[in-house]
Amino acid sequence: MPNYRRAFVPGGCWFFTLNLLDRRQSLLIDHIDVLRSAVAATKRRFPFEIDAFVVMPDHLHAVWTLPPDDADFSMRWRLIKNRFARALPRTENLSPTRVV
Structure with a gap:
């Protein structure tokens, strides 16, 4: 497992890039409503500011600012x-290593 070095700065502003495991998929735009709901539910429970958010078929970019007391x-x-992931329809074929 990678050993990432992260600076946890309360109230910090962060740039993120996240991508799908299978970059040939377009789950993020095919299920944009599910993604929006997941972000909104998380934001309600654990507030943060979305400064920018860009969604492409296989990856997304986001800039967030966290509350002053939270990193x-x-x-x-x-x-x-x-x-x-839990809200997506169960149509994906999983390899034996990914079956839980």
């Missing part, structure tokens, strides 16, 4: 990704 962007992304 936990990774938890927010974990919740968004989890909510998005």
